[in-house]
Amino acid sequence: MQIPIERFELANGLRVVLSEDHTNPVVGVNLWYNVGSRNELPGRTGLAHLFEHMMFQGSQHVPETGHIAHVERVGGSLNGSTWLDRTNFYDTVPSDRLELVLWLESDRLGCFLPALTREKLDNQRDVVKNERRQRVDNAPYGDWDERLQAMLFPPDHPYHHPVIGSMEDLDAASLDDVADFFRTYYAPNNAVLTLCGDFDPAEARRLVERWFGPIPRGPAVPPLPGRPVLEPFKLGREVRHTSRGGVPLPRVYLAWRVPVYGSPDYYAADVASELLAAGKSSRLYRRLVRERRVARSVAAFLLPVVTGSSAFIVRGNGDAGDTAELERALLDEVERLAAELPGPAEMERAITGLEARHLFELQKVNERADQISMLTTYFDAPELISTELDRYRAVTAEDVRRVAAEYLTADNRAVLTYLPGADVAAPAEAA
Amino acid sequence: MSAPAPDRSAAPPRGPLRPFHFAEVHRRTLPNGLAVLAAEVRNFPIVTVDVVLDAGGLAEPAERTGLAAFAAGLLESGAAGRDAAEIAERVDDLGISLDSGVSWDTAQCGFTCLRSRLEPGFELLADLVRHPAFPEGEVERVREERLSSVVQRRGTPSSAADEAANRWIFSPDTLFARPLAGMLRTLQGVGRAEVAAFHAARYRPDAATLVAAGDASVDEIVALAERWLGDWEGGAGALAPPAVRPRAEGTTVVLLDRPGAVQSEIRVGHVGIERTAPDFFAVTVMNTILGGAFTSRLNMNLRERLGYTYGASTTFAARRQPGPFSMSAAVQTEATAHAVSETLRELRGMQEAEVAPAELDDARNYLAGVFPLGLQTTDGVSGKLSTIATYGLPDDYYQHYRERLLAVTAADVLAAARARLWPDRAVVVVGGDAARLRGELEALEIGPVVVMDPDELES
Numbered sequence: 001m002q003i004p005i006e007r008f009e010l011a012n013g014l015r016v017v018l019s020e021d022h023t024n025p026v027v028g029v030n031l032w033y034n035v036g037s038r039n040e041l042p043g044r045t046g047l048a049h050l051f052e053h054m055m056f057q058g059s060q061h062v063p064e065t066g067h068i069a070h071v072e073r074v075g076g077s078l079n080g081s082t083w084l085d086r087t088n089f090y091d092t093v094p095s096d097r098l099e100l101v102l103w104l105e106s107d108r109l110g111c112f113l114p115a116l117t118r119e120k121l122d123n124q125r126d127v128v129k130n131e132r133r134q135r136v137d138n139a140p141y142g143d144w145d146e147r148l149q150a151m152l153f154p155p156d157h158p159y160h161h162p163v164i165g166s167m168e169d170l171d172a173a174s175l176d177d178v179a180d181f182f183r184t185y186y187a188p189n190n191a192v193l194t195l196c197g198d199f200d201p202a203e204a205r206r207l208v209e210r211w212f213g214p215i216p217r218g219p220a221v222p223p224l225p226g227r228p229v230l231e232p233f234k235l236g237r238e239v240r241h242t243s244r245g246g247v248p249l250p251r252v253y254l255a256w257r258v259p260v261y262g263s264p265d266y267y268a269a270d271v272a273s274e275l276l277a278a279g280k281s282s283r284l285y286r287r288l289v290r291e292r293r294v295a296r297s298v299a300a301f302l303l304p305v306v307t308g309s310s311a312f313i314v315r316g317n318g319d320a321g322d323t324a325e326l327e328r329a330l331l332d333e334v335e336r337l338a339a340e341l342p343g344p345a346e347m348e349r350a351i352t353g354l355e356a357r358h359l360f361e362l363q364k365v366n367e368r369a370d371q372i373s374m375l376t377t378y379f380d381a382p383e384l385i386s387t388e389l390d391r392y393r394a395v396t397a398e399d400v401r402r403v404a405a406e407y408l409t410a411d412n413r414a415v416l417t418y419l420p421g422a423d424v425a426a427p428a429e430a431a
Numbered sequence: 432m433s434a435p436a437p438d439r440s441a442a443p444p445r446g447p448l449r450p451f452h453f454a455e456v457h458r459r460t461l462p463n464g465l466a467v468l469a470a471e472v473r474n475f476p477i478v479t480v481d482v483v484l485d486a487g488g489l490a491e492p493a494e495r496t497g498l499a500a501f502a503a504g505l506l507e508s509g510a511a512g513r514d515a516a517e518i519a520e521r522v523d524d525l526g527i528s529l530d531s532g533v534s535w536d537t538a539q540c541g542f543t544c545l546r547s548r549l550e551p552g553f554e555l556l557a558d559l560v561r562h563p564a565f566p567e568g569e570v571e572r573v574r575e576e577r578l579s580s581v582v583q584r585r586g587t588p589s590s591a592a593d594e595a596a597n598r599w600i601f602s603p604d605t606l607f608a609r610p611l612a613g614m615l616r617t618l619q620g621v622g623r624a625e626v627a628a629f630h631a632a633r634y635r636p637d638a639a640t641l642v643a644a645g646d647a648s649v650d651e652i653v654a655l656a657e658r659w660l661g662d663w664e665g666g667a668g669a670l671a672p673p674a675v676r677p678r679a680e681g682t683t684v685v686l687l688d689r690p691g692a693v694q695s696e697i698r699v700g701h702v703g704i705e706r707t708a709p710d711f712f713a714v715t716v717m718n719t720i721l722g723g724a725f726t727s728r729l730n731m732n733l734r735e736r737l738g739y740t741y742g743a744s745t746t747f748a749a750r751r752q753p754g755p756f757s758m759s760a761a762v763q764t765e766a767t768a769h770a771v772s773e774t775l776r777e778l779r780g781m782q783e784a785e786v787a788p789a790e791l792d793d794a795r796n797y798l799a800g801v802f803p804l805g806l807q808t809t810d811g812v813s814g815k816l817s818t819i820a821t822y823g824l825p826d827d828y829y830q831h832y833r834e835r836l837l838a839v840t841a842a843d844v845l846a847a848a849r850a851r852l853w854p855d856r857a858v859v860v861v862g863g864d865a866a867r868l869r870g871e872l873e874a875l876e877i878g879p880v881v882v883m884d885p886d887e888l889e890s
Contacts (some may be wrong), residue, residue, distance in 0.1 A: 025450070025803065139587070
């Protein structure tokens with residue numbers, strides 16, 4: 001299915017993509033800033049995400065929490081999120097309110113600093129610390145991703161530390177840190193704006209230029225801190241950690257370094273993850289859940305990230321009993337990918353599933369806008385929203401086998417195990 | 432082409448408004464009693480189809496809590512000559528997203544598919560709903576899976592707090608006091624015969640509606656229903672409405688002990704409303720102002736003013752019978768008692784005076800505006816058709832939904848708050864560190880404090 005794409009760039013460097021669709025009288029406005037936790041300096045982990053919160057605390061012409069109030073009171077929904085490589089902000093509103101959102105989004109990009117106060121920062125610091133408690137510290141398995149990141153990536157790699165940050169670093173973030181972060185990364189030349197839905201493209205372009213055009217271009221963005229390039233690419237050994245206590249049931253995570261999102265081998269690895277765990281006909285579900293009953297549920301997925309390395313992650317949820325058997329059973333299926341070519345019916349099934357799920361997701365203007373912003377931020381190629389599936393179709397059975405054999409190996413693997421029981425955590429082995 | 436700076440001092444005016452219309456709902460009834468509700472949604476080549484059955488949690492005996500969910504979960508474990516693996520392959524070969532599950536009011540089995548796979552999807556769905564085999568091995572396996580999820584649920588602070596809240600909101604003889612997904616002791620004994628008997632009794636065309644939304648005409652849907660479900664036979668009959676009673680006359684504080692917890696999962700709840708309550712729209716607007724939106728009073732207080740939580744919200748779960756009202760928030764341990772008293776203060780505040788005109792306008796416009804956002808997908812629209820079917824709402828209900836929201840007055844909101852919020856007989860559940868919290872919760876003097884171990888949820 002062809003998604004319409006019209007793109008242009010403002011003089012200040014803001015890349016803009018319009019995707020018209022008059023099915024429903026709604027419009028999605030989506031901004032990606034090319035900054036995430038990967039840009040954080042040592043001692044300031046969590047700053048990118050804390051900053052995202054501050055973007056909802058008002059700007060020169062919008063009072064505290066006024067952004068959210070303006071959008072909610074016209075019947076819109078909105079949020080933002082921060083991840084390893086990027087930060088996004090999105091609003092979906094009735095289409096007659098497009099200009100309101102452009103005013104709000106441009107005000108916090110163009111006029112943020114005058115409204116920044118210590119009180120707002122302290123309040124959002126408390127909120128974020130509670131977000132960390134809720135999602136990580138007080139949630140069973142809540143630290144799985146930060147543990148795997150620390151195991152897979154060395155301390156000087158931008159993915160080593162968690163997006164949410166540490167409590168100490170959150171406490172240490174100052175008003176100056178927040179202001180500097182804004183000046184460094186929040187500029188039109190470091191952002192992509194996508195509009196998707198019910199608008200007239202000529203009018204939308206005029207409105208975008210009206211509200212975003214006068215915002216000055218920012219300075220060049222500094223290079224990523226640390227060493228984003230992994231040399232050698234593979235981990236070089238198996239890294240293991242066992243976490244005891246605080247969880248009701250055992251769980252095993254396996255993770256490998258694999259090539260970044262956008263590379264040909266990423267797509268082959270993603271097909272491998274589909275063969276392993278997409279649907280109940282998948283290898284892990286059929287063998288481990290249905291037949292051998294060593295797992296209660298399974299998952300396999302890649303992180304769509306672009307800095308140095310992605311991660312291929314396999315998860316198996318166990319019950320009582322031995323996680324060694326569960327781990328071995330997961331590995332058996334991963335190793336089989338490297339040893340035998342998948343059959344044509346299985347390959348076809350994987351593509352069918354990817355294609356169908358892609359289309360189901362694209363029904364929402366906000367989802368379409370988010371994918372377009374992502375593809376433009378990472379690859380400068382919004383049209384991939386319609387053509388990326390061809391890259392999956394191009395993957396051969398031999399590609400899957402080769403990629404599995406090359407990357408899903410014992411010397412490139414992190415193994416994270418959760419066990420119920422005494423609340424004593426073994427110290428993590430350094431990667 | 433840098434333009435002069437625009438005047439940023441005020442929000443820009445709105446543009447031209449295009450009206451929103453909920454898709455027209457078409458109804459047919461097949462000779463065997465099966466109702467068909469269909470709506471065309473043509474923007475993507477996608478269709479969602481669901482069979483909605485009067486076979487939810489309210490259809491199961493109290494000592495078999497979880498049976499309805501268990502039965503629905505086993506539909507894809509074998510049917511009409513295919514075993515579980517063959518069904519899974521068929522589903523994935525077709526690229527359909529198949530889902531079955533239950534609410535208290537219904538069981539649902541259905542799928543979303545590309546238009547080109549509609550007929551084979553329909554055939555498979557009919558097999559699952561009409562001819563499930565419930566093979567012994569799968570019954571045993573899925574039971575183990577469900578027992579695991581009970582353990583998982585109770586070991587997870589948020590879901591353990593939800594379970595405790597329902598248990599204390601409703602009287603023990605009310606089904607809603609129990610978890611829909613089941614308990615260890617109610618699931619342990621369930622065997623194939625019981626599941627098959629439940630299915631035979633409740634999965635019947637007179638107690639079912641087929642709903643469909645997407646890129647297919649009403650005639651196509653009806654023809655497929657006739658072909659695959661037209662000769663489905665038997666009657667389930669209507670269920671007697673169960674009794675719904677609150678557990679306590681006054682406020683009780685239940686401290687679900689989790690030693691060392693860094694946060695407290697707070698629930699403040701009581702019996703709420705049924706879906707067909709005459710003041711449903713007033714309650715919806717009232718709840719939005721109290722805790723149903725980011726800018727609600729409660730979230731603005733507990734999160735944006737006090738910084739105690741990542742988010743606080745309230746919901747009314749409206750069912751055929753009155754479901755629970757509940758406030759929900761995870762707060763840092765040291766703020767627990769104050770967060771509870773602020774919550775009760777916000778409930779009382781809704782009852783003291785009419786909300787301001789701007790607050791009322793904002794809430795009504797929010798609800799009216801976000802309504803179409805949920806209807807961009809075929810499963811969003813089919814979900815509304817299921818609601819019509821489940822609660823016996825008029826077929827044109829959603830054509831008038833926004834008008835009815837916008838007609839709610841400040842007086843209606845006040846009346847709803849006074850009738851439907853019970854701050855003096857609420858259950859307060861705190862999942863947190865009892866040793867640290869007991870004293871300060873007692874000091875609130877809102878009611879007796881009962882300490883409960885999560886294992887007691889099973890008793």
